[in-house]
Amino acid sequence: MIATGGLIFVGTIQASVICAARDNEDLVIGTSLADMLVAGETVISRKQERIDDPKLGDKGLSGKALLEQTREIYRRATGVDPAAVDPASRHGRLLRAQMDAIVEVMDANQATINAKGTGFKGFIPAVFARLVDEAFARRAMGEAEVKITGPPDRIRNRKARPDTWETDVIKSKLLAPNWPRDQAYSAAVETGGRPAFRVMVPQYYDESCLACHGSPKGEVDITGYPKEGAKLNELGGVISIILYQ
Ligand code: HEC
Structure with a gap:
């Protein structure tokens, strides 16, 4: 009886320790995805005037260029280089899916962003973020x-x-x-x-x-x-x- 009780007790502790470790990992992943999204929004915000300059054609904000600057802001904010997050881990996989989503959204909106003769184009951080979230959901597949x-x-x-x-x-x-x-x-x-x-x-x-x-x-x-x-x-x-x- 006592032995059984002890075993159950130990089992419960192990289960809750595993659970807490998993929750902690998920909290790290969740805040990391938030940090990356905010970093992307920050670049769009800093470039807003440039995006809305009617005289300028190519804004130099291709998916690749934007991702480069986004990663730099993320790295400075978190102290972590996103490239160093193990791609085989859940964190690495989801972070990469999100970075791919950023590239996808920027590349898909080049015509809008680079349009000459239009000032305000409606391509603001909130819209960028919503589009990235939608592209991410498709990539993260449930x-x-x-x-x-x-x-x-x-x-x-x-x-x-x-x-x-x-x-x-x-x-x-x-x-x-x-x-x-x-x-x-x-x-x-x-x-x-x-x-x-x-x-x-x-x-x-x-x-x-x-x-x-x-x-x-x-x-x-x-x-x-x-x-x-x-x-x-x-x-x-x-x-x-x-x-x-
Ligand atoms: C140029 C005007 C403009 C500025 C500046 C702006 N927003 Fe917004 N914001 C919008 C618009 C327009 C939407 C709706 C975007 C959409 O269509 O999804 C929005 C959406 C949002 C949303 C999403 C929820 C919703 O209502 O759809 C949040 C959160 C938000 N803004 C917060 C902020 C914060 C925080 C800042 C400053 C860091 C900011 N906004 C700056 C215009 C702006």
Whole structure:
């Protein structure tokens, strides 16, 4: 009896240790995918004026060129060279799928980006990110998903609407007054009938966002959407990552 009980006890500890190790690995993967997406958005943001210059043709932002700069920002932010992440690991595989998605999106949008005679082209970080997330989902084939969402009253594109779980995490965790800035929330939670590990990485409005999302509330911004009246440092969005087990 005692021996059996002991064995079960040991077994449970091992199972939970394995579980915790797996969750930890998934948290690393989730935040890494968020970091890569933000790095790509940062390049688009830095090049926005160039992209929207009506006099300039080729912007020098091919998939390859953009990925090069994105990897550099990721490397500086995380201290990890994405090329050094073992391609045989789940992390390496998904990170490469995401980098391939970045290249795909940029190459597919060269005609728009390089169009002469048009100023604002609508190719902004949020649109870039949504397209990358869609291309990534096709490549990750049901193994993982990345989506940008946010507080329900801040959503512009219906595709970005938070699901029930995301809505709850945003309200009860990320928007809580004592939630530490920049801290991600993660949990193992069944999603679409499948066991999954989910990570929610918060994003905050900085000055550059407020031209479109700021005040006066209701005024139409350059993209044609009414501004939300958002303020500096408020929670603007969330990168939501699902890793299916
Ligand atoms: C040039 C105007 C503009 C700027 C600047 C801008 N956004 Fe947006 N943002 C948009 C538009 C337009 C969309 C909808 C994109 C789409 O079609 O998916 C959007 C979408 C988003 C979304 C996705 C959810 C949704 O509503 O569809 C988030 C999150 C977001 N923006 C946050 C930010 C943050 C944070 C910044 C600053 C770092 C920022 N935005 C800067 C115009 C802008």
